[in-house]
Every structure is written in C-alpha cells, then in structure tokens.
Amino acid sequence: MTETLPSPVVNADSAPYWQGAREGRLLIRRCDACGQTHFMPRHLCPACWSGDLRWVEATGRGTVHSFTIIRRAPLAAFAPRVPYVVALIDLEEGPRMMANILGDDALDTAIGDAVAVCFEDRGEGAAVPQFRRAGGRG
Secondary structure, three states, X not given: OOOOOOOOOOOOOOHHHHHHHHOOOOEEEEEOOOOXXXXXXXXXXXXXXXXXXEEEEOOOEEEEEEEEEEOOOOOHHHHHXXXXXXXXXXXXXXXXXXXXXXXXXXXXXXXXXXXXXXXXXXXXXXXXXXXXXXEEEO
C-alpha cells in the first residue's frame, strides 16, 4: 500500500502563502513599518512586532545555507524517497526557509549552491514549494 505525502496545514496566517503555491508563486511577508521580509507566515513582524504586513512575490532564487540527507523516513509515506535532501535556503530577499532539494542531482547538493523554487504537487490542488539546484554556487 502506497501512502500519500502529507498535504499542507492551512491556517488564517498561511492561507495566502498556500494559495500562491497552488498558483506557482512563492510568497513571503514584508513589513511596511520596518521594511523587513520574513518567512514563516505570521500576523506580526518578527523584527518590530508591527501588524502592517503585506504579501510580496519572491524571485524563487536562493542559496543553500545548510542541508542534510535523510536516509531513514520519518513516516511511511516518505520511505520511497529516501535518501532525500532537506535544506535551509537563504532567499535572495533575505528570509531563510526549509525545503527539500529535488531532482536527479539533489544528492550532490553543497553549501553555497544556487537553487530555484519549484512546486511539488501534493494532490487535490495542494502544492509545496521545494527547490532544484540551479547550477553553480551563489
């Protein structure tokens, strides 16, 4: 029996983010009070605590800050994927986010690699932002 990968958990703070992902857009928050961009979606700026936030579309480009190779699946649904790469990505806009590195060369990931966002279909219209190596170092 093949298990399906988990779908995103959507809440009031993250609904626009997940809608953007379904549309193939990577959205992050920008604070209009201090100008800081941030990720994860939240209702207050983590830099100045202002609620004056707006959604902006990120370029989808970034650099691998750190990564690990998962060799033992945390859930049965991930077992067919092992080994796979989980990475911290520094987006061009500043925020850091965690995602998988996908593609045939994912296991060759190195710190400093340039990456570009892609969107993994999770069924029923859900999509999860992931990344692919973009060739070269950032």
